[in-house]
Structures are given as C-alpha cells and as structure tokens.
Amino acid sequence: MTEKLYDAWAKRTPYFEIRYKDNIVEKFTDYGKGVTSLGSARGKLFGAGYEMLIISFFIGLYHNQRKKLNEDSTKTKTLGQAIQYWGNIDSVKGRKAYPKLREFIFIALVAKTDINLIDLDKGLITVRSAVDALMRTMEEYINWGLHYMEDKLIDNPNHYYKPTAFLEEFLSFDLEDESLEEQPESLDEPNDFLQRIEEEVPQPKQKRARIGQKIEPISKRVDNSELPDEL
Numbered sequence: 069m070t071e072k073l074y075d076a077w078a079k080r081t082p083y084f085e086i087r088y089k090d091n092i093v094e095k096f097t098d099y100g101k102g103v104t105s106l107g108s109a110r111g112k113l114f115g116a117g118y119e120m121l122i123i124s125f126f127i128g129l130y131h132n133q134r135k136k137l138n139e140d141s142t143k144t145k146t147l148g149q150a151i152q153y154w155g156n157i158d159s160v161k162g163r164k165a166y167p168k169l170r171e172f173i174f175i176a177l178v179a180k181t182d183i184n185l186i187d188l189d190k191g192l193i194t195v196r197s198a199v200d201a202l203m204r205t206m207e208e209y210i211n212w213g214l215h216y217m218e219d220k221l222i223d224n225p226n227h228y229y230k231p232t233a234f235l236e237e238f239l240s241f242d243l244e245d246e247s248l249e250e251q252p253e254s255l256d257e258p259n260d261f262l263q264r265i266e267e268e269v270p271q272p273k274q275k276r277a278r279i280g281q282k283i284e285p286i287s288k289r290v291d292n293s294e295l296p297d298e299l
Contacts, residue, residue, distance in 0.1 A: 073188070074174055076199045078152035082207045083137060083144040084121060088214040091221065093120045096228065099147065117147045118154050122169065123234060124213025125206060129176055130241040134208035135215055173206070181205045 084093075093099055099117025114120060128134060137144055151173075155166040178185075181201050187193045220227045227233060 076195050081146045093117050125210045127213035128209030133212045135212035177202045
C-alpha cells in the first residue's frame with residue numbers, strides 16, 4: 069500500500085445535510101458567527117464548525133445508530149476543512165488541541181465498517197474504495213447524531229443551552245452501560261454452554277461402587293448365556 073489508509077482518510081471531509089447548518093452547526097459554533105446576536109453569543113460554546121460534527125458523530129456511535137444522507141447532492145455540504153486539521157491547534161478560547169481524537173474516530177470507523185483489511189493489504193481493493201466506505205459510515209453516524217439533536221431541540225429549544233448539557237449527554241452513555249452490566253443473568257434461561265457439554269460428554273453406564281459397598285463376583289454379574297461355548 070503506497071498510501072496509508074489513515075492518511076488518505078484524514079485528507080477527506082465529511083458531508084452533512086444542509087438543513088442542520090442553521091439550526092445546529094451555526095447555532096452552537098463560531099461557524100457562520102450565528103444568525104442572531106443571541107446565536108452568535110451562544111455559538112462561543114464551541115469553536116470551529118467541525119466540533120459539532122465530532123459531537124454528533126459520537127452521539128450516533130454510542131447510540132449505535134446510523135442514518136443515510138439525503139441522496140440529493142444539492143442538499144448536502146462540507147465545512148471545507150479536512151479531518152487532518154480537526155483539533156490540531158489550541159483554540160483562542162483556551163481549548164487545547166486534541167489531535168488524538170482523530171485517531172479514536174478512525175479506530176471506531178474501522179471497527180464499524182465492513183472492510184477486508186487483508187484484501188486491502190494485498191491490493192485486491194483500492195485505498196480509495198476503503199476510504200469511501202469509512203466516510204459513508206462516518207457521515208451516517210454524524211447524520212443520525214444531528215437528527216437526534218434536532219429532535220431534542222424541537223421538544224425543548226433550550227435543551228442544549230445549559231453549560232453541562234453535552235457533558236450530561238455523554239455521561240448518560242456510561243450510566244446505560246453500567247445498568248446493562250449489573251443486570252443478573254436470568255435463571256429461567258438454560259446455560260447453553262453447560263447444556264452442550266452435558267450432551268457431548270458420554271455418561272457412564274454404571275456408577276462407581278461406594279466405599280464399603282459389597283461387590284458381586286464377576287461370575288454372578290456376567291450373563292453366562294452370552295458367553296461363547298468355546299474360546
């Protein structure tokens with residue numbers, strides 16, 4: 069492979085549906101500076117527009133939900149900044165650079181995308197086709213996350229304006245995981261592993277004699293009618 073998969077992916081930028089630009093991306097980031105003075109002030113919660121795409125990606129990922137983009141290319145757009153530049157410098161608002169987050173996104177995409185890495189290494193599939201598949205996965209997670217946030221804002225327009233709203237969103241995922249881990253195994257369901265072991269292991273025909281049990285002579289235990297007349 070002349071070009072590393074990660075490097076090729078990092079040169080791309082994901083598409084998202086234009087309808088989310090005004091009501092989510094511009095509303096919570098400095099991208100576009102907001103459509104009103106209130107929106108502009110509140111947009112300072114996040115810096116570059118891609119930060120909203122990162123958040124929506126992880127919302128979709130942790131909910132394990134994806135949503136295909138609108139097939140009409142006139143209704144989708146990019147922010148024009150390649151992934152390799154996401155979070156690579158300190159923000160003027162004091163936020164530190166977070167380049168490692170790009171690697172976490174990439175690892176998640178490889179795990180969630182059906183790509184045969186052996187075929188890629190052998191050259192049976194191209195780097196471009198592999199990156200296309202990764203980008204589709206990324207865009208679908210982003211799209212679902214944006215749709216999720218839009219629903220929240222329809223129910224309550226101030227839902228994400230609380231300073232800790234997004235933090236609480238992600239902390240809720242940990243609580244859901246813990247509740248699943250704490251659920252006891254149902255006693256009504258058979259243990260498939262033990263049941264399979266019992267079926268495969270042959271059971272002894274006779275029990276071993278207990279200590280002190282009188283053992284009959286062989287002559288009494290063998291049916292003489294089954295013995296041959298001559299040896």
